[in-house]
Amino acid sequence: MRTEEKLVAAGVRAGSEVIVPSFATAGAAVAVRNVGALPVFADIDPTTFCLDPAAVAGALTPRTAAVVPVPLFGHPADLSGLRQVAFDRAVPVVEHDECAPDFPDITRRRSNAAYLAARLSGVVPPTVASGIEHRYDSYVVRVPGNGRPDRDAFARALRARGVRCHVPVQTPVHRLPSFVRCTRVPWLPETERAADECLALPIGEVSSRRELQRLVSVCNALGGLLPAAA
Template identity: 70%
Template sequence: MGTAEMLTAAGVGSGDEVIVPSYATTGAAEAVRSTGARPVFADIDAQSLCLDPVAVLRALSPRTTAIVPVGLFGHPADLTSFHTLAEARQLVVVEHIEQAPSDAVAVRRRREHAAYLDARLTGVTTPGVAPGVEHSYHSYVVRVPGNGRPDRDAFARALRARGVRCRVPVQTPVHRTPAYRCEVRLPETERAVDDCLALPMAEGMSRRELRRMVSVCNGLGGLLPMAA
């Protein structure tokens, strides 16, 4: 059963509000809208990049009936906090799943790759992992320090020019897309859109490929001028 079907089965419909992250694909918002309810965007946690329970608490209104967290890049959403919050207010929690589960061997290899990169990358902020959480690293998302998007984009161009196939994981937050545009203050979401970059993280990568990526990233020093 998909997210929309689970929301409908829980009685969510027209006139209701459902809290979703904006730093994600449009999938959760689309599922909410298909029930007739209105998606309300809340901010993310700066470390996990997933929906922040504190921000969700601030976004609640008398019309809120559900919360739809989304695990991102392999970091699971804080479901324990959301269920605690929901139980006190008779809300529904429906996790939106965007990535198919990986087999144990693939996850173990990605975690090994991530540990190697965590220990060696400089000039970028490596992925944050909440205490007690097991990250499966569907994507290895770093943050490029500096002046946001200009420095991140310059860094990305320089990496690609040197053969590192990086990508911007979320180009535009959902609340700024034409279909869902609204005025809402989401500072951590906006920062993540501007400075996050996904480095290659395939379970089949060799140690030589990882060493090469570390060498290129560290050689750039983390920051580049726009002309790079």
């Protein structure tokens, strides 16, 4: 079922408010707008990159009709925590589904992710919440230093050495021109910090241990040239 259909089934109507993440694709916010509701952006958990239940609690108003979490980069949203926050207001939690890779691909990505997590020192590897199985649709690290300038310089240096990488969220959704004029503009510090620091490394395209070793070597060497995060 499409997210728009889920929202209508949950009772969301034109003029309602629906809480969504800004550090994500625009899909959830677009779905909310497509049913005539108003996207309200809440901040993310800095470790999972998904909606933070505490931030959602602060964004709830009498007009809130639903909360729409997004499983990001293969890490599921904290549905249990979000449902606890929404329970007192009788607000439904409607998950926005993203396309997942096939299971054999997930197995290879998890193996590559484990290898990198044990060896990377030039960047901050992703953190997996306790009891969670990460799909690693993308292997998103943080580049320590002074935010976007250092992250972008690091990405350019990787590419110059033949390592394909990309910024996973170039612009948070609440700052996109199509949304900034029709929503309250919140201050989302963890969203902004993630947008400035995050970089996706190419574990899906890596097919050999030698390639993984080279990726680790390049990242660790370059990371040593950047100032450590305060």
